[in-house]
Amino acid sequence: MANRLSVIATRTGDDGTTGLGDGSRLPKDAPRVAALGDVDELNSVVGLLLTESLPEGVAKDLLTIQHDLFDMGAELCIPGHVAVTADQVAHLDARLAHYNAALPPLREFILPGGSRVAALAHMARTVCRRAERAVVALATVDSVNAPVRQYLNRLSDLMFVLARHLNKILEIGDTFWTSPNSRQTT
Numbered sequence: 779m780a781n782r783l784s785v786i787a788t789r790t791g792d793d794g795t796t797g798l799g800d801g802s803r804l805p806k807d808a809p810r811v812a813a814l815g816d817v818d819e820l821n822s823v824v825g826l827l828l829t830e831s832l833p834e835g836v837a838k839d840l841l842t843i844q845h846d847l848f849d850m851g852a853e854l855c856i857p858g859h860v861a862v863t864a865d866q867v868a869h870l871d872a873r874l875a876h877y878n879a880a881l882p883p884l885r886e887f888i889l890p891g892g893s894r895v896a897a898l899a900h901m902a903r904t905v906c907r908r909a910e911r912a913v914v915a916l917a918t919v920d921s922v923n924a925p926v927r928q929y930l931n932r933l934s935d936l937m938f939v940l941a942r943h944l945n946k947i948l949e950i951g952d953t954f955w956t957s958p959n960s961r962q963t964t
Contacts, residue, residue, distance in 0.1 A: 809920070
């Protein structure tokens with residue numbers, strides 16, 4: 779690989795704009811840049827989750843997701859470029875079905891947490907939802923490849939299921955939400 783980034787501090791963004799992969803520049807608060815930043819943050823949160831002790835299959839799935847998110851960032855960075863495919867969405871669907879199959883049915887809402895790794899998966903889920911909202915906002919002003927939205931939607935579901943899966947492996951129960959009317963007072 780050739781040197782892609784030889785200078786990190788270019789100072790070209792000091793004027794409040796950022797460069798896209800096609801050479802154009804946009805304000806740093808433009809919908810495309812917001813979506814790109816949220817996907818980048820999501821990739822970082824998944825990276826943080828990967829620093830934890832995880833089952834090998836989960837770690838492998840998360841690494842694949844990181845690569846997919848990098849592809850998504852490339853697609854968002856280069857208007858008109860397509861890098862996320864329906865096959866990547868289908869792969870998430872398959873992994874979602876795999877992890878969900880071993881979980882008991884959910885009859886109540888759960889609170890984020892349980893174990894540290896589950897809490898990090900929930901954090902990834904919430905950042906994913908924000909990235910999804912940013913991509914939907916971008917789609918109101920510019921075209922967005924449908925698999926990008928679909929991928930983020932499935933990924934947030936997968937992160938929820940992974941949180942439950944990780945708690946189950948660690949034999950830590952999910953914390954169920956109770957309505958104020960049903961909580962016991964002391």
